[in-house]
Amino acid sequence: MKINQVAEVAGYLWQKGWAERNGGNITVNVTELVDAGMRALPALSEPKAIGAVLPRLQGCWFYCKGTQKRMRDLARDPMGNGSLIRITDDCAHYEIVADAPVAPTSELPSHLSVHDWLLAQGSPCRASLHTHPIELVALTHARKWMEKDAATRMLWSMIPETKAFCSRGLGMVPYLLPSSVALAEATIRTLAEGYDVVMWEKHGVFAVDTDIMSAFDQVDVLNKAAQIYIAARNMGFEPEGMSDAQMRELSDAFGLPK
Numbered sequence: 001m002k003i004n005q006v007a008e009v010a011g012y013l014w015q016k017g018w019a020e021r022n023g024g025n026i027t028v029n030v031t032e033l034v035d036a037g038m039r040a041l042p043a044l045s046e047p048k049a050i051g052a053v054l055p056r057l058q059g060c061w062f063y064c065k066g067t068q069k070r071m072r073d074l075a076r077d078p079m080g081n082g083s084l085i086r087i088t089d090d091c092a093h094y095e096i097v098a099d100a101p102v103a104p105t106s107e108l109p110s111h112l113s114v115h116d117w118l119l120a121q122g123s124p125c126r127a128s129l130h131t132h133p134i135e136l137v138a139l140t141h142a143r144k145w146m147e148k149d150a151a152t153r154m155l156w157s158m159i160p161e162t163k164a165f166c167s168r169g170l171g172m173v174p175y176l177l178p179s180s181v182a183l184a185e186a187t188i189r190t191l192a193e194g195y196d197v198v199m200w201e202k203h204g205v206f207a208v209d210t211d212i213m214s215a216f217d218q219v220d221v222l223n224k225a226a227q228i229y230i231a232a233r234n235m236g237f238e239p240e241g242m243s244d245a246q247m248r249e250l251s252d253a254f255g256l257p258k
């Protein structure tokens with residue numbers, strides 16, 4: 001069941017040190033699981049504005065982490081630290097339906113805008129994850145790694161699995177106010193450029209995938225590569241990185257995009 005998987009991932013985020021206090025958020029489009037009985041449930045809240053009009057989300061249902069709720073609490077009680085919401089017919093508001101009126105994450109504009117965009121693309125992705133992985137966030141404090149594809153190339157070259165599992169790389173979004181519609185729009189623009197995962201400068205990552213475990217795996221793989229880079233630097237040398245020829249060989253062997 002999807003909510004159990006969300007709780008499992010929330011526990012990993014805490015264990016990794018990526019979820020201080022209420023840091024990070026998760027949403028899952030659960031519309032396909034909603035039955036007639038659930039559809040008949042009354043709203044627990046007044047309709048609240050999303051901040052954007054998202055036409056493909058009409059009538060869709062989402063599990064959302066609650067704003068100001070902790071991942072470590074969500075891990076043992078997902079419905080006490082998150083809620084189910086449904087989008088109203090005007091596509092601009094949501095109402096909370098279950099289990100309790102827990103207000104959804106402040107990053108809802110980014111999450112819902114991305115879900116709307118995914119549906120428009122015909123994408124099978126239904127889960128989105130925002131988290132604060134230490135080493136990836138640290139990289140964004142240097143201009144060098146914010147340059148287009150510089151971090152992607154470095155991370156891919158640290159260990160072959162990075163390109164194998166994040167073959168379209170990490171897109172960089174310059175700093176924008178957390179929870180803003182501008183951040184939501186920049187996130188979609190970056191996903192539309194074809195990247196797997198989006199990096200929010202000096203803040204965190206945003207990943208989408210078919211389910212929340214796979215979204216977590218993408219961030220885990222990228223952050224592992226960043227840790228290898230930093231471990232080498234801490235040992236006093238610049239890591240060599242895999243060569244261009246080795247990267248080409250890997251791409252050919254696994255049919256990865258060039």
Ligand code: 13P
Nearest residue numbers: 022024025067068105106
């Ligand atoms: P919420 O507690 O509202 O989900 O915010 C956490 C966060 O990481 C904001 O970027």
Ligand code: ZN
Nearest residue numbers: 023024203204
């Ligand atoms: Zn955040």
